[in-house]
Amino acid sequence: MNDHILDRLAATIASRQGGDPETSYTAKLLAKGPVKSAQKVGEEAVEVAIEAARGDAEALASESADLLYHLLVLWTAAGVTPDRVWAKLEAREGTSGLAEKAARGQANGEGE
Incomplete structure (x- = not known):
């Protein structure tokens, strides 16, 4: 750990x-x-x-x-587990917050 x-x-x-x-x-x-x-x-x-x-x-x-x-x-x-959350954060690292949020919205059928 x-x-x-x-x-x-x-x-x-x-x-x-x-x-x-x-x-x-x-x-x-x-x-x-x-x-x-x-x-x-x-x-x-x-x-x-x-x-x-x-x-x-x-x-x-x-x-x-x-x-x-x-x-x-x-x-x-x-x-x-914290590792699961840390992995989510690491996957988002370096991505614009606006782009990441838009991608989540599209994946959830939101946006447009």
Whole structure:
């Protein structure tokens, strides 16, 4: 496994799956399934947006860390590995965001 903090955090989160919800917040979230994790991601995303709008860089960094943690919990709850997400990002690397979005729209029958 890569030695990036997100990979290490993902491994820690995965190790909590099936753990005791009484002793681990992560195990408690995972026991509640992807719907609860998705809700937490939404809450944290709103908090990130609020801190960005306020211009508080320190609070934005803190809330962003919370968002990334909860996103990794959601991925684990939904059976998505970070490597799968990293592969998607790598496939898009070097591609214009507008071109990539247009290609996704065409593949989904959208656009035109």
